[in-house]
Amino acid sequence: MPHTSSLPQEARGAQHEEREPQEARSATPLLHLPTSTSGPSATPKAEVSSMRRLKGLKCRVCSETYELCPKHVCEFCFGPLEVDYDYDVIASVISREKIQRGPNSIWRYQDLLPVEGTPRVNLEAGFTPLVRADRLAKRLGIKELYIKNDTANPTWSFKDRVVSVALSRAVEFGFDTAACASTGNLANSVAAHAAHAGLKCFVFIPADLEVGKVMNSLIYAPHVVAVRGNYDEVNRLCSEIADRTKWAFVNVNVRPYYSEGSKTLAYEVAEQLGWRAPDHVVVPIASGSLLTKVHKGFGELKKLKLIEDTHVRISGAQAEGCSPVVQAYDQGLDFVTPVKPSTIAKSLAIGNPADGPFVLDIIRETKGAAALVTDDEIVEGMKLLAETEGIFTETAGGVTIGVLKKLAEAGKIKPDETTVAYITGIGLKTQEALAGRVGEPYQIDPNLNSFESALKDVLAAAS
Amino acid sequence: MQDRLHLTFPHERIPDPIICEVAKKFDVIFSIRRANVSHEAGWMDLQLEGDEAEIERVVQHLESRGVRVDPIEGDIVAG
Numbered sequence: 001m002p003h004t005s006s007l008p009q010e011a012r013g014a015q016h017e018e019r020e021p022q023e024a025r026s027a028t029p030l031l032h033l034p035t036s037t038s039g040p041s042a043t044p045k046a047e048v049s050s051m052r053r054l055k056g057l058k059c060r061v062c063s064e065t066y067e068l069c070p071k072h073v074c075e076f077c078f079g080p081l082e083v084d085y086d087y088d089v090i091a092s093v094i095s096r097e098k099i100q101r102g103p104n105s106i107w108r109y110q111d112l113l114p115v116e117g118t119p120r121v122n123l124e125a126g127f128t129p130l131v132r133a134d135r136l137a138k139r140l141g142i143k144e145l146y147i148k149n150d151t152a153n154p155t156w157s158f159k160d161r162v163v164s165v166a167l168s169r170a171v172e173f174g175f176d177t178a179a180c181a182s183t184g185n186l187a188n189s190v191a192a193h194a195a196h197a198g199l200k201c202f203v204f205i206p207a208d209l210e211v212g213k214v215m216n217s218l219i220y221a222p223h224v225v226a227v228r229g230n231y232d233e234v235n236r237l238c239s240e241i242a243d244r245t246k247w248a249f250v251n252v253n254v255r256p257y258y259s260e261g262s263k264t265l266a267y268e269v270a271e272q273l274g275w276r277a278p279d280h281v282v283v284p285i286a287s288g289s290l291l292t293k294v295h296k297g298f299g300e301l302k303k304l305k306l307i308e309d310t311h312v313r314i315s316g317a318q319a320e321g322c323s324p325v326v327q328a329y330d331q332g333l334d335f336v337t338p339v340k341p342s343t344i345a346k347s348l349a350i351g352n353p354a355d356g357p358f359v360l361d362i363i364r365e366t367k368g369a370a371a372l373v374t375d376d377e378i379v380e381g382m383k384l385l386a387e388t389e390g391i392f393t394e395t396a397g398g399v400t401i402g403v404l405k406k407l408a409e410a411g412k413i414k415p416d417e418t419t420v421a422y423i424t425g426i427g428l429k430t431q432e433a434l435a436g437r438v439g440e441p442y443q444i445d446p447n448l449n450s451f452e453s454a455l456k457d458v459l460a461a462a463s
Numbered sequence: 464m465q466d467r468l469h470l471t472f473p474h475e476r477i478p479d480p481i482i483c484e485v486a487k488k489f490d491v492i493f494s495i496r497r498a499n500v501s502h503e504a505g506w507m508d509l510q511l512e513g514d515e516a517e518i519e520r521v522v523q524h525l526e527s528r529g530v531r532v533d534p535i536e537g538d539i540v541a542g
Contacts, residue, residue, distance in 0.1 A: 061497070072536070073467065073535055073536070076496065077496050077497050077508075078467060078469075078496045078497060078508040078510075078535050079497070159541075180541070181539050181540040181541070182540060182541045182542065183540065183541075183542055184541075184542045185541075185542055186541040186542065204540075206540070231540060232533075234540055235533075235534065235538055235539060235540050236533075236534055238539055238540060239534035239535075239536055239539060240534075242536075242539070249539075251539055251541055252536055252539055255536075286541065286542060287537065287538065287541070333503070333504075335499055335504075335506060337471060337473075337504055338471055338531055338533065346542050347541075347542025348542060349542060350537070350538045350541070350542075351538060352469075352533050352537045352538045353537060353538065354536060354537030354538070356537075396542070
């Protein structure tokens with residue numbers, strides 16, 4: 001079937017004429033795959049304001065600039081692209097009061113997000129609770145600890161923030177198909193947001209993924225494609241598919257917009273603390289994007305004078321079975337050597353993290369720390385958070401709490417630091433990690449004697 | 464066809480002329496966009512251009528020589 005759709009002009013172009021051939025190549029469709037067709041939402045939203053809040057894309061390595069378009073890699077140095085803002089323009093329109101009048105979602109910070117019109121892919125992600133965690137703090141010897149509880153999102157993970165931004169921008173570019181490669185939270189979020197916005201959706205998964213993991217995506221009726229192959233083969237294929245289709249592959253061709261959604265985790269924490277930054281944050285590391293954007297978010301608030309000029313120490317958490325960034329940190333390296341993941345923290349199992357070098361820079365620059373925990377410590381971390389604060393996190397949260405504990409015990413989190421731990425996903429999705437680890441119910445007969453007998457055991461166990 | 468690849472060289476392969484082998488043994492051309500090689504390890508970002516099957520042979524050769532080959536995006540199969 002010949003490919004009939006085309007991206008809007010805005011979506012095509014780097015600023016330089018000589019780059020066009022490569023751009024055209026990248027857009028060559030795979031003929032045997034369905035491709036997007038221009039729908040009602042395909043009209044590009046022209047930016048007519050002379051006050052351009054969004055300047056374009058900029059390479060994080062060589063600073064080469066590009067127009068806003070669905071492109072994620074610099075054509076010169078292959079460095080990652082990110083959205084470049086005009087902060088003078090933003091400063092002229094943003095204020096604490098304006099933000100506080102906004103919706104109770106990530107979109108209250110839209111002046112700092114790369115979406116121009118009314119967000120069109122919106123399940124009201126964000127503005128999740130910041131929970132003062134005194135009982136956990138006491139256990140860890142910290143005075144002031146908060147949990148940013150991002151389990152309270154539409155599909156129960158922080159991915160809703162990034163997906164909502166990525167797909168809202170993608171619709172502005174004219175895409176009508178959302179896609180991702182994911183074994184869990186990302187797939188759930190893309191499928192749900194695509195369903196809500198009426199977008200077509202493709203989710204790629206490794207064929208050996210357990211059925212239960214796919215259920216949380218299948219319910220939203222996306223096209224789920226199971227690829228027979230090992231992780232590396234699936235990864236390479238998806239990279240090629242992203243390169244050849246005209247779909248919004250959320251963490252590939254629209255990645256610069258996608259990753260900006262994570263900044264809202266910094267904005268919200270600062271606002272919820274009464275417009276001040278914490279002294280120390282602990283962030284889980286998968287691709288590293290979340291950590292770099294939390295750093296960027298606090299930096300932007302300072303730049304815009306929405307918070308005082310404080311210094312946030314940023315620490316990173318990984319599982320021992322997938323710890324390329326922590327290993328590089330410990331070895332004093334400024335680049336990351338990829339590893340083959342083997343950990344129960346599947347949502348952090350990124351063996352070749354794209355943002356690894358940037359994460360290393362940020363942790364060192366902010367005088368944070370990096371640490372890892374074993375699978376056993378991950379489960380202990382999940383239990384500790386649930387028992388002390390009533391929050392049931394997934395394995396990734398177990399990594400964060402396990403590392404928080406480790407850093408506190410090692411004196412790397414100072415007792416008087418206001419500390420925030422980011423809990424990025426819910427435990428209901430990773431219950432298998434807890435099998436045999438959370439005790440059993442007391443079995444009794446339907447009479448009071450049996451209950452009283454059991455109660456003695458309960459009280460004895462508690463004392 | 465063009466392909467953008469991130470190569471990772473382990474410590475024990477640093478002295479080997481692996482990139483030179485690619486140039487001499489295969490019908491591809493490539494440009495190196497960024498690289499960092501030390502005695503400990505090394506990485507290289509390059510753009511390969513050639514026939515699809517020939518690029519696949521290059522990837523297989525690199526992997527057989529102990530070099531890890533990834534898409535430029537890193538891991539995109541997310542949790």
